[in-house]
Amino acid sequence: MPIKAQMEQLQRVTSLSVALEWVTGCPDLAGRDTVLKLIGEEVSTTIQGVIYSAESKGGGGAEMA
Incomplete structure (x- = not known):
């Protein structure tokens, strides 16, 4: 999911x-x-969708900070 879509979900x-x-x-x-x-x-x-997307892109999300 592109970052723009993630931001829209968070909005x-x-x-x-x-x-x-x-x-x-x-x-x-x-x-x-x-x-x-x-x-x-x-x-x-919505939050779970953003988390799933971030984790799938970031290899677990641990690198994202």
């Missing part, structure tokens, strides 16, 4: 983090829990 995580601020003010507890789970899954999936 997506940043956007999702901003969405968390909005969710914390949601008065509907069931809705809040559902949206928090969805955001958490999305963040996790």
